[in-house]
Every structure is written in structure tokens, then in C-alpha cells.
Amino acid sequence: MDFTAQIIDCVKDALRLSAEDVAELLETPPEREMGDLAVVCFKLAKRLRKAPQAIASELKDKAVWPDFVERAEVKGAYLNLFYDKAKRAQNVLEAVLAAGENYGASHLGRGKTVCIDFSSINIAKPFHIGHLSSTAIGNALYRIHEFLGYRCVGINHLGDWGTQFGKLIVAYKRWGSKEEIEARSVESMLALYVRFHDEAEKDPVLEDQAREWFRRIENGDPEALEIFEWFKELTLREAERVYKLLNVRFDSYAGESFYNDKMNRVIDELRARNLLVESDGAWVVDLEEYGMPPCLVLKSDGATLYATRDIAAALYRKDTYDFHKALYVVAYQQNLHFLQWFKVVELMGYAWSKDLVHVAFGMVSMEDGTLSTRRGKVVFLEDVLGRAIEKALEIINEKSPELENKEDVARQVGVGAVVWGTVSNARIKDIVFSYDRALSFEGETAPYVQYTCARTTSVLEKAPALDGDIDYAQLCDEEAGEVVRMLEAFPAKIIEAAERCEPYLVARHIVNLAQAFNRFYYEHRIIGEDAARMRARLALVSAVRSCLKRGLWLLGIEAPEHM
RNA sequence: GUGCCUGUAGCUCAGCUGGAUAGAGCGUUUGGCUACGGACCAAAAGGCCAGGGGUUCGAAUCCCUUCAGGCACGCCA
Numbered sequence: 032m033d034f035t036a037q038i039i040d041c042v043k044d045a046l047r048l049s050a051e052d053v054a055e056l057l058e059t060p061p062e063r064e065m066g067d068l069a070v071v072c073f074k075l076a077k078r079l080r081k082a083p084q085a086i087a088s089e090l091k092d093k094a095v096w097p098d099f100v101e102r103a104e105v106k107g108a109y110l111n112l113f114y115d116k117a118k119r120a121q122n123v124l125e126a127v128l129a130a131g132e133n134y135g136a137s138h139l140g141r142g143k144t145v146c147i148d149f150s151s152i153n154i155a156k157p158f159h160i161g162h163l164s165s166t167a168i169g170n171a172l173y174r175i176h177e178f179l180g181y182r183c184v185g186i187n188h189l190g191d192w193g194t195q196f197g198k199l200i201v202a203y204k205r206w207g208s209k210e211e212i213e214a215r216s217v218e219s220m221l222a223l224y225v226r227f228h229d230e231a232e233k234d235p236v237l238e239d240q241a242r243e244w245f246r247r248i249e250n251g252d253p254e255a256l257e258i259f260e261w262f263k264e265l266t267l268r269e270a271e272r273v274y275k276l277l278n279v280r281f282d283s284y285a286g287e288s289f290y291n292d293k294m295n296r297v298i299d300e301l302r303a304r305n306l307l308v309e310s311d312g313a314w315v316v317d318l319e320e321y322g323m324p325p326c327l328v329l330k331s332d333g334a335t336l337y338a339t340r341d342i343a344a345a346l347y348r349k350d351t352y353d354f355h356k357a358l359y360v361v362a363y364q365q366n367l368h369f370l371q372w373f374k375v376v377e378l379m380g381y382a383w384s385k386d387l388v389h390v391a392f393g394m395v396s397m398e399d400g401t402l403s404t405r406r407g408k409v410v411f412l413e414d415v416l417g418r419a420i421e422k423a424l425e426i427i428n429e430k431s432p433e434l435e436n437k438e439d440v441a442r443q444v445g446v447g448a449v450v451w452g453t454v455s456n457a458r459i460k461d462i463v464f465s466y467d468r469a470l471s472f473e474g475e476t477a478p479y480v481q482y483t484c485a486r487t488t489s490v491l492e493k494a495p496a497l498d499g500d501i502d503y504a505q506l507c508d509e510e511a512g513e514v515v516r517m518l519e520a521f522p523a524k525i526i527e528a529a530e531r532c533e534p535y536l537v538a539r540h541i542v543n544l545a546q547a548f549n550r551f552y553y554e555h556r557i558i559g560e561d562a563a564r565m566r567a568r569l570a571l572v573s574a575v576r577s578c579l580k581r582g583l584w585l586l587g588i589e590a591p592e593h594m
Numbered sequence: 595g596u597g598c599c600u601g602u603a604g605c606u607c608a609g610c611u612g613g614a615u616a617g618a619g620c621g622u623u624u625g626g627c628u629a630c631g632g633a634c635c636a637a638a639a640g641g642c643c644a645g646g647g648g649u650u651c652g653a654a655u656c657c658c659u660u661c662a663g664g665c666a667c668g669c670c671a
Contacts, residue, residue, distance in 0.1 A: 062613060071613060073651075083651085108651095109614070153671085190671065287671085313669050321668090322597075330669045337671050366598060368668055393600090394664080430633065444633090456607060459599070461664070468606070472633055474619040475607090482633045490630050539608070542619085553626090553635050572630095594633080 033519070034114065034122060037069060037097045045094035063509070066104065066111035067119070067516075073108045083108030116507040116515075120571075122520045124503070127574035132581045134574075135522040139529075140181030143355035146348050147173050147183060150279070151286075151361070153190030154266045155220040156200055160410040160464055161362075164392045168454045169360040170279045170587040171534035172390070178585060179529055184352050185279075188344065189286025191263055195224070196244030199216060200258050201237055202227040216265045221409070274448050278587045285344075294335045300379055300538050301328065316375050326371040338372045345376060351384060356386050357580050358532060362460065363391035380395065390532045393461035394455075417470070418563070419445035422470045423478075434593060443589040445470075447477035454586050455538040475542050477588050480579055483545040484590045486552070487576035490569075492539040494558050497566045505567035510551035517544040521578050525585065534586055541582030550576045 035057065042053045060069045070090060072083040087110040091103045101119040104111045127134045148553055150167020152158055169185070177183045197326060202223035203212070211219050231237040246253035267284070274280065301307045307314045312331030318324065328339045348357060369389035377384035397410060423445035427437050434440060452469045453462065455477075472478040506515065521540060528536040557568045580590045 054658090055611090061617095065614075069614085072612065075652085107614075130636070193671070195670090311668075315668075324597095327668055332669085334669085336669070340671090362665095364665055365671090368671090370598090391599090426633070431599075431631090460607080461600080461642075468620090471620075474633095475617085477632090478633060479619095482631080486631055486634085493630060535608090539618090546618090549634060552630080552637090556630070558630050 034097075035068065038100075038112065041094050041096060042070060042090065045090055047123060050095070060109075060111060063512075064562045065106070065109075066115040068112045070110040070112070071108065072110060076108075088266050100499070116512055117504040119519075120156070120214065120309070120506040120511065120515050121501075121503040123515050124501070124506075124570055124574055127577060128570060130577075132577045132584075134518075134577055135525050135581060136178050136180070137526070138180040139526065140176060140179045140299040140355075143180075144184060144352050145176045146186060146352055146354045146357040147176075147360065148188050149173075149357065149360035150188045150274075150281075150489070151190065152186040152266075152270055154263045154264075154286075155196070155217065156190070156225065157217055157409050158270050158412050159555060160267060160397070160412055160415055163412055163415075163449070163506055164395055164453045164458075164462070165278060165362070166277060168276075168390065168392055168458060168534060169358075169448045171454050171537070171585060172330075172358060172360065172529075172532055174585050174587060175525060175529050175534065175537065178313045178525065178581075184283060184348075184354070184375050185281045186283045186285065186348075189263075189284055189288075189557050192240060192287035192291070194245045195223045195249060196262070197241035197243065198227045198231075198237075199224060199262065200244040200248075200255060201240045203258065212265065214264075216269050220262060220266070250501050273416070276413075276416050276442070277450065278589065285347075286411065287340055288338050290343045290347065293347055294339055296346065297339055297342045298329065298335075301375075304379060305379055306375070316378065317373055318371060321374055322546070323367070323371055323374065325429065326375050328375075335413075338368065338375070341368075341372050342376060342379075345372075345387065346381075347380070354383075354386065356388055358388050358390050360390045360392070362394060363388075364394070366391060389531065392453075392458040395462045395464055397464055410464070415464075415466075416446055417448055417472055418466065419449045421445070423448070423472075426472060431594065440594050443591045444472070444481060444594060445479050447462055447481060447583070447588040448472060450586065450588055451477035451538065454534040455542075456535050458533060458535075467526055477586075478594075480545045480583060481588070481590055481594060483548055483594045484502045484576060484579040486574050487548070487579070488592050490557055490572050491576065494569050497562065497569065499566065501570050502563045503567060505564045506571060508555065510547070511571060513547040514544070514551050514575060517547050518574055518578055521582070528585075537582055541579055544575065544578055548572075548579075 038057065039050050039053045042048070042056070043050050046053070056070050056072070056074055058069050058071050070087070072090070075086050076083045084107060085250040087105045087108055091105055091110055096103060096112075099115050099122070101113045101115045104113070130136070150162060150166040151163055165354065173183050173185050191292045199220060205218065206226060207223050219277060221379050227237065227241070244255055248259050301316065306316050307328070308317050308325075312324065314329035315325035315327050315329055318326055326338050327336050330336060332575050345357065348354060355382065361369070366389065373384055373387050373389070420441050424437060424441035427434055427441055448471070449469050455475070506512070517540070521544070524536050524540040528534055551571075555568065557565065559565055
């Protein structure tokens, strides 16, 4: 049982408070010398009608502290608790060593399903740098939830519907060739798309033809469908290369076209509940009461819209997966859209609308301006990853020329560095993409954590095999204590990351652990003469390795054995 | 115009469900391998927490307001 839980029990009994109330009082002191855990008594002053300081000293005497509490000190309104270092090290390390890389796993999500809608690329459009955030954050959330025992359904809600496919077919038939498309895939589709827009400015007839071809797709015309499916297959084949590099997989590729025959239900239910209002020829759900502009669900020509499709998808997913939560990892530009249709689902009478979560993230732009598909100015994610891998290889050749599987390690390190760029900070922050930053391999970066992890592997390989009991009193120095603290906090960080849908909490924590370990590593010799000390320190190294590997895994980043 | 988001060290960011002296990394300056991996470690310098009010025993954190930047606001997704 972890120490904090035991302290809560003990304080709860002494003060006759609920466990929740006590948990609010606890805090980790800002400085090491102040102890390992503090009970902050300001908060009780009003409630108990006593001076905070008096409460602290009273609690100190009254409570029956567990045996791992070495001493308790009153300092102002704080009651500072000091743990027995050996007992703490033992408590933490026994848990980590027993679980190995499963330390921190739980059954929190047992029997619950989480749908995660992420990446959601568009057919015939480039898989560009703007998709990195959704893909990497979604993947991390998938892994984090899975690790906590949830059943996860990763959904790539493909953009595979719309008039642009009519345009593409027109462009293909006029200026494209089968060989060209087969050879250059999305790049040539993009070129056709750009050319269509250029030519359509001069010749408006093209737009009519595009509408006609899209109608043919809708009506199941064999020729139209064949071309469309071919584009789709090529796009996905190309995307799979990127997903493989990023260690991403999906459970469903049901995209926009999948919901074509599921839209009527939405309209029918909205009608039945009298939620539809006609407005300028279109049909909307009025949301004025909730301080929002109306949500458009039917165009004046009778066609459905974005919101309609998202609602249809949500209904389908609830029926199919009976999710506990449904996460939508989509950029914050669409905040209003999600607020609107979540509200519409609520008005339709579905209580589970509260389980729909828009996991918003900031914009990725290039230093020279934003991305524009139409102008063909776009940065392919595959190129970015390729460049990162190249740079990683250069560094490996320079620093580890003897390494055996250089290409493989370069891939793990290069990709890790890029992924880190988007999972290491709060989602909401905008990112101006810079190669210098993304390919930085020093300081708070994925390669730093990977390097530290490889170091632990290396030490463990060189150490002699030892057995027998571990003397935890060997781990009472300052640096080992810091490492133990970081290991102890790991499981709670993963849970918090899931609750807040913020993978960076895991990223920051493993960096802190790596830093603590590297300090320890420099201050203390691990392999040495003293067998008892060596055994204890090796146990610590092994625990660090488990957590670093798992932490990286949770972020979708691999950990090479050597680098 | 209305709504939402962001503003913390030269740069990139933590800390924001209020608590002890505001922390990292990069960059700058200065040190550290007779060592288990120098992609490392240590030290220094660097702050009106955008500005102003308020609430509180206590505010980077909560409320109001001003400013700056971003996003969104009807038939694209």
C-alpha cells in the first residue's frame, strides 16, 4: 500500500475527517529539507475554529503515525512528515521490481470502453505536418488508457466524402495518367487538385463537371467508384508507412462515407423532438438559449453537413461500442463545432452526451506561414520523419560508430524526437514547427530519455549476476532518494494524464526521472566491490529502466537497447 | 462586433482544483571523464509571472478590467 494512502488513513482517524478531505490537505514540500509530505493546516482553521499552528501540533501528537514515518515537525501551519528512507525505498522498489514494465498498470478502466477519434486524414490529400498532433496525441491517449485497463477503440475518421472527389476525377481524366498516379500517389493527386483550381478559375465548366462526377460516386456509378476507391487505397497505403513509423494502429477506418446511410436517423430524431427549425431555407437546431449560434444540420438543397455526420457517427459508436468516453482529438479551431453538436446530442435526450470529449490541441504552422493545400505548399510528415532519421543516423555515426543496427536505432531516435515535440507540452499550445527544435537531441527530449534508458541497459548487462535479499538501507543517499520519489509518483502521473487527456504529464515525468537517475549515476558508482551496495543500486537501475521504457511506450516512442 | 483560447527568464515551456524562497530545458559564461555510455553532470548569470484593480491570513493561480496575439462565429470539413 502506498505511503500517502497510509498517511491519509492515519490523519483521517485523528481528525475525524473523510479521506477526500484529508487528501486535499496533503502536499509535497517544495524543498527536500522540509520533509517528504506535508499536512497543510490553514484549510482546517475555519472548520475547527483553531489557529492553524495549534492544529498542526495537536495533530502531530494525536495521530498514530505508521512505522515508516521517522519524525513529524511542526513548521508554522505545516506539519512536515519525514519518512524512513530505507523503508520508503523498499516499499517503492518492491512494487516496481515485482511488476517490471507493468508497474503503474491498473484495472481502473476494467469493463469500460474508450473511443478515440484521432489522426483522421483526408483521402487524396497529403499526410502533412498538421496531422502530427492529432496522430501522436491520440496514439498516446490510446496507450495510456489501455495501460489503465480500458478497452480502446482507435478510430481513423477518414475524410473520404465530398465534392472534392468529383474535382479530382475531372482533373485525373483531363491531365492525369495511371502511371503517374501509381508512381507518385498522393503527391500527384495533390498536383491534380491544385491544377483543377487554377484551371477552374478560367473555365467554370469544370466545376459543373466535378459536381456531376461526385453525383456519380453518390449514385454508385462503377467507373466513378473504381477511380475513387483506387485513390483511397493509394492514400491509405502511403499513410500506413507513416503510421508504421509512428507505431500507430487503428481499430476502425470508418470515415465520412461510412455514415452516408446513417444520416436519416439523425434527421428523423431531430424532427421527432421538434428541434429542427427552418432558417433561410436551411434546417438548423436553435442554440440561442445556450449562448451559441445555431447548428446547421441540413443545407437548403437538402444535403447533410459536418455536424450531422458527427452526430450520426456518435450514435453509431454508442450503439456499437457502448463507450464510457468518446474522445475527439481535433484541433481547437473546431471548438464551437464540438460545443454545438455535443449540445444537440444532449437535446436529443441522450444523457451520454456528457461522455463526449473534445480533446483540443493547438495549431502547427511553419516558420514562413501556415499550410495551404490549395497552393500546394505543404510539408509532408513523411519527409519530416525522414529528415529526423537522417540526422539521428549522422549523430550515431559520430558517437557510436560501432553500433550494429544503426538504421533501426536511427529510426527509433529520429521518430521519437519528432513525436516528442507534440506530446511533451500542454496540448493547447500552438507550435511553430522548426527543424532545429524537432531535431534537438539534448536536454528535455526523447533522445535524452532514450539515452538514459540505454545507459541503464548497459549497466545491467555489465553487472555480475547477484541474488539474495536487497539491503534497502544502501539507498538512503540524496540522489537515490530523488530517484525513488520519481518512481513512486509514476503511477499517479499516468492516471492524471488519462483524466486530463494530457500525455505531456507522462513525458515530463520520465524526463524528471531520467534527470534524477543521471545525477545518481554521476554521484555513485554502481558496479563495485561492495556486494550489498551493488545489489541495491542495481535494483534501482532496473526499476528506472522499467519506468523509462514504459513511459516512452505510453507516448508511442521506442526505446533502443543501445544507441 | 460577440464568444473562446493564449500571455511566466533572451528562446521553448512547467507550475494555474489558491499555500513555504516562482522552476526546467535551450542559449550564454565557467567547470567536470585514471569511470558503469560526455546524446551526460555541476555552477553562475538571467523574473514588475503582460498592465491595473479586487477577494483572501495568503494570489503566477480565483473574480473584474485594460492591452497584445491567436481561433471561431450559416449552407466546406
